Amino acid sequence: MQVGIVGKPNxxxxxxxxxxxxxxxxxANYPFTTIKxxxxxxxxxxxxxxxxxxxxxxxxxxxxxxxDRLIPVEIIDCAGLVPGAWQGRGLGNQFLDEIRKxxxxxxxxxxxxxxxxxxxxxxxxxxxxxxxxxxxxxxxxMWLYQIISRDWPKTIRRIxxxxxxxxxxxxxxxxxxxxxxxxxxxAVKNLELNTSSAGGWKEDDLIRLAGELIKASKPLxxxxxxxxxxxxxxxxxxxxxxGYQVVPCSAEAELTLRRAHDKGFIDYNVGESTFNALKxxxxxxxxxxxxxxRNRVLFKFSSTGVQEVMNKAFFQLLKLIAVYPxxxxxxxSDHKGRILPDVFLVPDGTTARQFAYIIHTDLGESFLYxxxxxxxxxxxxxxxxxxxxxIKIVATKARM
Ligand SMILES: Nc1nc2c(ncn2[C@@H]2O[C@H](COP(=O)(O)OP(=O)(O)OP(=O)(O)O)[C@@H](O)[C@H]2O)c(=O)[nH]1
Ligand SMILES: [Mg+2]
Numbered sequence: 481m482q483v484g485i486v487g488k489p490n491x492x493x494x495x496x497x498x499x500x501x502x503x504x505x506x507x508a509n510y511p512f513t514t515i516k517x518x519x520x521x522x523x524x525x526x527x528x529x530x531x532x533x534x535x536x537x538x539x540x541x542x543x544x545x546x547x548d549r550l551i552p553v554e555i556i557d558c559a560g561l562v563p564g565a566w567q568g569r570g571l572g573n574q575f576l577d578e579i580r581k582x583x584x585x586x587x588x589x590x591x592x593x594x595x596x597x598x599x600x601x602x603x604x605x606x607x608x609x610x611x612x613x614x615x616x617x618x619x620x621x622m623w624l625y626q627i628i629s630r631d632w633p634k635t636i637r638r639i640x641x642x643x644x645x646x647x648x649x650x651x652x653x654x655x656x657x658x659x660x661x662x663x664x665x666x667a668v669k670n671l672e673l674n675t676s677s678a679g680g681w682k683e684d685d686l687i688r689l690a691g692e693l694i695k696a697s698k699p700l701x702x703x704x705x706x707x708x709x710x711x712x713x714x715x716x717x718x719x720x721x722x723g724y725q726v727v728p729c730s731a732e733a734e735l736t737l738r739r740a741h742d743k744g745f746i747d748y749n750v751g752e753s754t755f756n757a758l759k760x761x762x763x764x765x766x767x768x769x770x771x772x773x774r775n776r777v778l779f780k781f782s783s784t785g786v787q788e789v790m791n792k793a794f795f796q797l798l799k800l801i802a803v804y805p806x807x808x809x810x811x812x813s814d815h816k817g818r819i820l821p822d823v824f825l826v827p828d829g830t831t832a833r834q835f836a837y838i839i840h841t842d843l844g845e846s847f848l849y850x851x852x853x854x855x856x857x858x859x860x861x862x863x864x865x866x867x868x869x870x871i872k873i874v875a876t877k878a879r880m
Contacts, residue, residue, distance in 0.1 A: 484582030489560025489599025491590040492705040497557035499734035511599030518557040523550035540821035566623035584797040585700040592709035605711040625690035667692035699797040729785025751787030801867035809853040809872040833861035846875035
């Protein structure tokens with residue numbers, strides 16, 4: 481699963497990406513710094529199961545840092561989007577091509593209102609970030625509308641002449657955009673559109689359909705960036721009150737803290753509300769920057785927000801849970817004796833048997849039952865797994 485970092489130019493998308501992945505990418509205070517998208521690996525942070533079991537673990541596919549498990553996930557830093565992108569304006573084509581492959585979106589906005597719709601710097605507080613939110617919704621809707629409407633006459637012919645089903649045609653047509661049948665069914669239902677009379681649908685119906693499909697298939701969280709600047713807090717509050725899911729954030733603060741930590745200047749755990757200065761010989765400027773971050777960001781918002789956005793994008797928008805497979809439920813180890821080596825991200829609602837299939841087809845096929853390492857109780861094949869569960873699969877041909 482991939483999450484795309486999107487928004488107009490110059491809002492801090494690449495800064496967010498760099499802070500989340502520690503990859504060095506171009507960051508600058510002008511529009512279209514990023515032209516080609518950046519792909520990278522960021523991490524979700526959860527309380528590691530090693531803490532509840534009080535064991536020392538040997539992580540394999542993830543990292544355990546001071547009792548927190550960091551799980552790798554893929555994120556994409558997209559080129560900036562400007563009005564008219566759906567008609568190819570700016571870097572519209574590159575941008576929208578990346579969005580196809582995204583399962584969810586992080587919409588980075590400049591919450592300080594210091595950049596206009598094209599990403600040019602303006603006096604802070606003069607641009608309304610609500611416009612940015614509306615504009616992204618509009619661009620994505622019109623992009624999808626264009627795709628659907630391009631062969632709408634052909635679609636209608638297939639329905640009327642070949643008696644094909646509209647939902648099936650749309651599913652086939654839109655699968656490359658990760659738009660699936662449940663998305664289409666819920667969109668049509670929400671809009672109360674009658675699929676048997678699709679031939680009579682107006683342009684406006686197709687635009688509304690595109691809007692609903694985008695909402696259903698590309699769930700979105702707003703990273704209200706540049707929270708270290710004035711006006712940001714009010715703007716983030718305003719968006720939240722309008723019903724948007726908003727996390728206050730300062731990508732620049734997170735990037736600075738992670739770099740300072742890597743250089744040994746400070747001790748900082750990602751997503752935390754504090755850091756400790758380690759070096760006594762920091763320059764006056766370095767000390768000042770760290771104090772600004774402490775006072776304007778950490779003290780006010782209790783974190784830089786970057787980790788919270790990452791976790792919410794995957795756990796809430798994509799509805800994933802983390803499950804640890806083990807071979808020995810007593811020692812929590814795999815066949816090599818490694819303790820809690822792996823953690824898998826799976827859809828919420830994944831049953832014990834489905835989890836066995838995710839680990840290995842053989843294990844799914846020969847599944848007998850599972851054991852929850854917390855209470856050592858048996859779990860039947862239909863039983864959905866809990867977030868954070870440590871699970872042993874018992875199969876006829878025991879192999880794991
Ligand atoms: N004050 C403040 N500035 C930030 C923050 N995050 C990013 N910036 C600045 O915003 C400017 C744009 O940052 P980028 O990360 O290049 O923005 P972008 O959205 O990737 O821009 P494009 O690639 O042009 O679309 C740079 O000057 C950053 O230093 C933040 O949290 N606070
Ligand atoms: Mg960029």
